Amino acid sequence: MANQTEKQYTEILGLIQAIAGSGLDEVFIENGYKIKVRRNSEVVTVQAPVAVPAQVFAAPAPAAHAAAPVTTALPTEVATPEPAAAAKNEIIVRSSMVGTFYRAASPNDPDFVKVGDTITKGKVIGLIEAMKLFNEIESDYAGKVVKILVENASPVEFDQPLLVLEA
Amino acid sequence: MFKKILVANRGEIAMRIMRTCKEMGIATVAVYSTADKDSMHVRFADEAVCIGPATSKLSYLSVTNIISAAEITNCDAIHPGYGFLSENAEFSRVCQEYNIKFIGPSPEMINQMGDKATAKATMKKAGVPTIPGSEGLLESIAEGMKIAHKIKYPVILKATAGGGGRGMRIVNNDSEFEKAWNEAKMESGSAFGNDGLYLEKFVEEPRHIEIQIVGDRYGKVCHLSERECSIQRRHQKLLEESPSPFITAELREKMGEAAVKGAKAINYEGAGTIEFLVDKDRNFYFMEMNTRIQVEHPVTEEVTDFDLIKEQIKVAAGEPISGRNYYPKLFAMEARINAEDPSNNFRPSPGKITELHLPGGHGVRIDTHVYNGYVIPPNYDSMIAKLIVTAQSREEVVVRMKRALSEFVIEGVKTTIPFHLKLMDDPQFQEGKFTTKFLESFDFNNL
Helix, strand or coil, X not given: CHHHHHHHHXXXXXXXXXXXXXXXXXXXXXXXXXXXXECCCCCCCCCCCCCCCCCCCCCCCCCCCCCCCCCCCCCEECCXXXXXXXXXCEEEEECXXXXXXXXXXXXXXXXXXXXXXXXXXXXXXEEEEECCEEEEEECCCCEEEEEECCCCCEEECCCCEEEEEEC | CXXXXXXXXXXXXXXXXXXXXXXXXXXXXXXXXXXXXXXXXHHHCCEEEEEECCCHHHCCCCHHHHHHXXXXXXXXXXXXXXXXXXXXXXXXXXXXXXXXXXXXXXHHHHXXXXXXXXXXXXXXXXXXXXXXXXXXXXXXXXXXXHHHHHHCCCEEEXXXXXXXXXXXXXXXXXXXXXXXXXXXXXXXXXXXXXXXXXXXXXXXXXEEEEEEEEECCCCCEEEEEEEEEEEEECCEEEEEEECCCCCCHHHHHHHHHHHHHHHHHCCXXXXXXXXXXXXXXXXXXXXXEECCCCCCHHHHHHHHCCCHHHHHHHHHCCCCCCCCCCCCCCEEEEEEEEXXXXXXXXXXXXXXXXXXXXXXCCCEEEEECCCCCCEECCCCCCEEEEEEEEECCHHHHHHHHHHHHHHCEEECCXXXXXXXHHHXXXXXXXXXXXXXXXXXXXXXXXX
């Protein structure tokens, strides 16, 4: 049994190395096991360790005194966190602005898009209100709407995922 | 008092401002570009909003995205820090329009002090000593030469919209005038979009000594004494100290009084700095006014025991200042630690910090946003930490600074630490005998 696992391990390691040097961005292999190797095309930014150096979070204050406890609490995200890594044929449409996202032109109008709709590039998928101005948000991609990630009238930040499309 | 402040900046100054906010019980909102996703200030804040891509113009300089971020998080004030939008009159105005308190001066004050020729005229009218020169912009070479004869060469042609040493030319005699004029005009036109020039007497080998002031909205202004900032390379400060080794109690009093007079004349509100040139005879002349908190503010904080950021926030919230002036009780120096290679023309050295140990101990303060494993992005300025050292005498500060610098470990990137170590050993520096020309003859090899 151990031999089999060891053999598989060496094989997988070899595959990963070969893929890394191949220049391919993404490879999916199924051979009794399944592996997906994806190369990040952007500059790699290292995830900071969660244990931030002691300097930042200063001397521990006795619990009774803490007005706003300075602990390792992560900052409140403005909206929903990043969805799980998109599958091969999925495209995430992201916000290019900061503001409040609306799914329809007005409370009485139907939503611009709903799950199941097939949209073309340039289709208005929502409005983002910023500084009292409403901006039409157009999709840069075509596809079928698989998931809508923001609720009506919710705040969005730059780069925030709005929709998932299936190409 | 404000309930929530958005810090429209990044790096160490964002940390600095948020720390005081936390002490004051004010909630904090960080804004960040995608390149700063893993930055410390993002994690430190109560809330964080991504406002754009790495390019500053589309993120930290985006008035729309920043105001929008303040709106969706319900902030009642914005602290702009230094650089970026801190002296942008339009941003100050938009904040006013959207009912968000800009922790800084009004658009009118920014405009008045931002245009160098106007600032000088305003200060002169208020009775602040200014460098002899032209009244406003020069109309022609002939006019310039006439004034040069009156005030005597050498003179300097300066761009009214200039900064960072650009758009300036020294003129030693009539024959050099036309060439200098043409070059300065061309340089300032292309760098700042404004080729207006004014003329000043060129003060040779001056010291750059600035006075920290704070004004409230009730017309009171006070000063917090001086900072000596003559250690500059290409007009960029590398080390600052207080008190100045060149200043006397009498000169401090005169300069402080002049600074307060100048700030009162424009009804200045908030923290600000008035920069002076001081010649070898201890004559001082107004150079410019910075209407924001400055990088080197910790030096003043340590010698006067005063939280300048807290004062900025209080003044913005409508609280009055005490009206007292503050004088140095101790000695302090700040070394700017930049991710640059001082042996190679200070070439920027971004990258991953693979090993980090910060110095500590009595009289040692570090203002930084970096941590072990942090990747310094190439998109922003290279300052990664400020090392501020305080002691009971200037000699002890130098000894302590040396100790702290040699304890400071940063691996993976090059820094200006070796330069600062060599500076501490320099006999001229140790004697306090230096001007803004000092680094021009400094040996940057063998660091």
